[in-house]
Amino acid sequence: MLKIRNLHATIENKEILRGINLDINHGEVHAIMGPNGSGKSTLSAVLAGREIYKVTKGEVLFDGKNLFDLSPEERAREGLFLAFQYPVEIPGVSIVNFLKTALEEKRKHLGLEPMSPSEFLKMMREKKELVEFDSKLENRAVNAGFSGGEKKKNEILQMAFLDPKLAILDETDSGLDIDALRIVANGVNKLKNENNSFVVITHYQRLLDYIVPDFVHVVFNGRIVKSGDKNLALELEEKGYDWIKKEVDELNN
Amino acid sequence: MKLLTKDDFINIHKKNGEALAPEKIKEIACDFLQKNDLPTTKDENWKKTDIKRILKHRFEYGKKIDLDKFVVSMYNVSGTYANVLVFVNGHFCEDLTKITDEQHIFVFKNIAKAKTENHEIFDKYFNKSDIHNEHYFSALNTAYAEDGAFIYIKQNSVIENPIHVYNFVDGDNRKITSMLRNLIVAQKGSKAHVIFSYHSLSEDYFLTNVATEIFVEQNAYLDFNTFQGEGDDAFQINNTRVHQKKDSRFYSQTITMCGNIVRNDLNINIDGENCYTELNGLYFPDREQHFDNTINMNHKVGHSLSNQFYRGVLENNATAVFYGNVNIFKDAVKTEVHQKNNNILLSKHAKIHSKPHLIIHNDDVIASHGSTVGQLDKEALFYMQSRGIGQKKARTLLLTAFANEVIDKIQVPQFHFYTKFLLEKRMKGDKTDGMCSNMGACRG
Ligand SMILES: Nc1ncnc2c1ncn2[C@@H]1O[C@H](COP(=O)(O)OP(=O)(O)O)[C@@H](O)[C@H]1O
Ligand SMILES: [Mg+2]
Numbered sequence: 001m002l003k004i005r006n007l008h009a010t011i012e013n014k015e016i017l018r019g020i021n022l023d024i025n026h027g028e029v030h031a032i033m034g035p036n037g038s039g040k041s042t043l044s045a046v047l048a049g050r051e052i053y054k055v056t057k058g059e060v061l062f063d064g065k066n067l068f069d070l071s072p073e074e075r076a077r078e079g080l081f082l083a084f085q086y087p088v089e090i091p092g093v094s095i096v097n098f099l100k101t102a103l104e105e106k107r108k109h110l111g112l113e114p115m116s117p118s119e120f121l122k123m124m125r126e127k128k129e130l131v132e133f134d135s136k137l138e139n140r141a142v143n144a145g146f147s148g149g150e151k152k153k154n155e156i157l158q159m160a161f162l163d164p165k166l167a168i169l170d171e172t173d174s175g176l177d178i179d180a181l182r183i184v185a186n187g188v189n190k191l192k193n194e195n196n197s198f199v200v201i202t203h204y205q206r207l208l209d210y211i212v213p214d215f216v217h218v219v220f221n222g223r224i225v226k227s228g229d230k231n232l233a234l235e236l237e238e239k240g241y242d243w244i245k246k247e248v249d250e251l252n253n
Numbered sequence: 254m255k256l257l258t259k260d261d262f263i264n265i266h267k268k269n270g271e272a273l274a275p276e277k278i279k280e281i282a283c284d285f286l287q288k289n290d291l292p293t294t295k296d297e298n299w300k301k302t303d304i305k306r307i308l309k310h311r312f313e314y315g316k317k318i319d320l321d322k323f324v325v326s327m328y329n330v331s332g333t334y335a336n337v338l339v340f341v342n343g344h345f346c347e348d349l350t351k352i353t354d355e356q357h358i359f360v361f362k363n364i365a366k367a368k369t370e371n372h373e374i375f376d377k378y379f380n381k382s383d384i385h386n387e388h389y390f391s392a393l394n395t396a397y398a399e400d401g402a403f404i405y406i407k408q409n410s411v412i413e414n415p416i417h418v419y420n421f422v423d424g425d426n427r428k429i430t431s432m433l434r435n436l437i438v439a440q441k442g443s444k445a446h447v448i449f450s451y452h453s454l455s456e457d458y459f460l461t462n463v464a465t466e467i468f469v470e471q472n473a474y475l476d477f478n479t480f481q482g483e484g485d486d487a488f489q490i491n492n493t494r495v496h497q498k499k500d501s502r503f504y505s506q507t508i509t510m511c512g513n514i515v516r517n518d519l520n521i522n523i524d525g526e527n528c529y530t531e532l533n534g535l536y537f538p539d540r541e542q543h544f545d546n547t548i549n550m551n552h553k554v555g556h557s558l559s560n561q562f563y564r565g566v567l568e569n570n571a572t573a574v575f576y577g578n579v580n581i582f583k584d585a586v587k588t589e590v591h592q593k594n595n596n597i598l599l600s601k602h603a604k605i606h607s608k609p610h611l612i613i614h615n616d617d618v619i620a621s622h623g624s625t626v627g628q629l630d631k632e633a634l635f636y637m638q639s640r641g642i643g644q645k646k647a648r649t650l651l652l653t654a655f656a657n658e659v660i661d662k663i664q665v666p667q668f669h670f671y672t673k674f675l676l677e678k679r680m681k682g683d684k685t686d687g688m689c690s691n692m693g694a695c696r697g
Binding site: 088093102105106141 | 630632633635636637638639640641642643644646650651653654655657658
């Protein structure tokens with residue numbers, strides 16, 4: 001599904017990603033952990049196509065296609081989804097209008113007929129239920145004046161709508177109370193199947209109690225310095241990152 | 254190249270039909286014309302609007318042209334039920350008049366006719382706002398204008414349907430100048446929605462000089478809409494003066510979609526307490542177009558509230574001016590004023606001159622103003638793209654949302670719909686090819 005090979009990326013000539021390698025297959029859940037500033041959000045933004053980051057080396061294949069040949073919107077229509085760490089406010093554009101437009105664009109890209117209004121409403125109802133999304137919010141402007149939790153739930157609603165092949169959740173759990181966390185995790189678990197994959201960026205084991213990862217990776221200083229199974233996350237929760245930093249330092253010396 | 258002089262303008266207009274102004278008022282206006290020059294960028298209120306581009310053209314007096322009902326119906330700004338008057342090049346097209354509300358609750362006719370048929374009202378109000386002293390063009394209009402709309406809403410009457418005045422310009426391969434002189438009186442306790450719309454029927458150079466006096470009497474409610482959709486080569490100088498008596502409400506929406514140089518002076522005078530004033534505007538200049546909204550909000554008496562909300566989207570080499578003067582007089586205590594002007598520049602060549610100017614002569618007021626200039630929000634654009642929404646579509650959504658906040662102030666549903674529709678049409682169009690380069694594209 002996704003093959004990342006020796007990926008390097010810079011912002012303002014500062015190298016942030018320094019050789020990321022990662023393989024994600026269909027049906028897998030990967031967790032990415034690592035200290036703040038290590039490059040996790042940069043990796044997800046580069047994959048989504050944010051142009052302020054410059055890819056200086058390496059390649060990424062998404063279902064066999066060169067990801068960097070695709071515009072951000074094409075990546076999305078092909079099934080890549082990023083739940084933002086900091087979702088953006090779009091004043092004046094309602095959630096319903098936003099979702100409708102996004103879905104139309106995707107269906108057009110896939111050569112499908114536009115949905116009828118009643119089909120759309122039905123889908124809206126189903127997806128809202130799936131992620132326990134408050135109906136009061138759907139006619140409000142996207143994220144405008146939303147609480148942190150509402151913004152994150154809105155990301156999950158969008159994910160449910162677009163039904164991506166690969167979803168990257170960038171700290172979707174940060175700042176959520178346990179109820180909201182459970183809702184977000186349930187949403188992911190209901191959408192999960194053998195054909196799609198998830199990358200969950202998180203600092204906390206508590207999310208991984210709900211969304212059980214097949215692999216856990218630790219990003220440090222722009223590289224994946226350690227990978228393991230779900231037990232690695234437990235170990236990190238217990239011991240913090242210092243021992244990993246030490247290991248990396250020892251390797252370098 | 255020789256530019257038109259102030260005398261040229263007098264010569265164009267004086268030898269034609271009969272002027273509206275009674276002799277005395279005409280003398281006052283002519284006196285002003287003699288003592289004053291055409292506006293230049295040296296004048297405080299014209300610093301950023303240079304009319305030299307207008308004066309390059311040898312304009313002629315615009316003749317009356319017969320218009321077909323069908324042509325008017327293509328500009329369906331106000332819906333099927335509106336009360337309608339139609340002017341072409343400042344001349345009245347009597348056969349296109351339509352009255353849908355009850356005749357006895359209001360007077361809606363051309364002002365040349367009202368001057369004789371309703372002479373008491375005419376004499377009581379005509380030029381009583383001293384609109385002639387705004388600038389050279391308003392004095393010219395006062396001295397020589399021949400016709401325009403006369404709207405008189407009788408006491409305690411509510412006019413259900415919109416009152417719509419069309420002004421078309423049609424050049425037939427000549428450069429045409431024309432004038433329109435309007436008078437609106439909303440009597441005590443009355444309520445009405447008025448729309449003035451401006452369109453070109455040919456791709457010639459035009460100069461349209463409009464002067465409108467509005468008197469909102471005690472406890473009256475007037476909603477006044479202006480739609481400017483003339484062609485790429487059409488200049489318009491549009492001057493509106495409003496007097497509000499106590500407990501009255503006045504709403505204005507100025508939508509400027511197209512034109513060459515468009516200058517709107519909106520001058521509001523609060524003469525009584527407990528008034529409410531809302532001035533909204535949306536301007537959308539493209540190419541070399543230049544749209545100027547100059548507001549003079551005069552709070553002469555206290556205990557009133559006024560709100561200004563103007564937004565602009567500027568493309569390519571377009572320029573715009575928002576000059577928001579607010580003048581709160583010494584005794585106008587407990588006045589509250591708000592002013593907001595937001596602009597989006599879609600190209601690095603576009604330019605906005607936004608200048609709030611609040612002169613406050615007493616301490617007991619609440620005042621706020623804010624002016625912003627920016628590009629489209631890149632974060633929001635990327636967010637939308639990351640959901641599969643193409644860049645062009647994302648841009649359209651953001652701009653539409655930005656403009657809709659002003660458009661949603663429009664109270665007349667049909668006009669609201671029409672404006673939204675045109676905006677969408679324009680958004681779909683190619684960036685470099687706005688709606689106005691082809692004749693009559695500003696229509697529904
Ligand atoms: N817009 C930016 N300009 C400059 N530096 C940035 C920018 N965005 C991120 N960085 C830097 O890149 C590094 C990685 O940031 P980020 O990817 O957000 O880390 P993480 O998500 O792992 O906390 C940090 O050192 C951060 O300061
Ligand atoms: Mg981050």
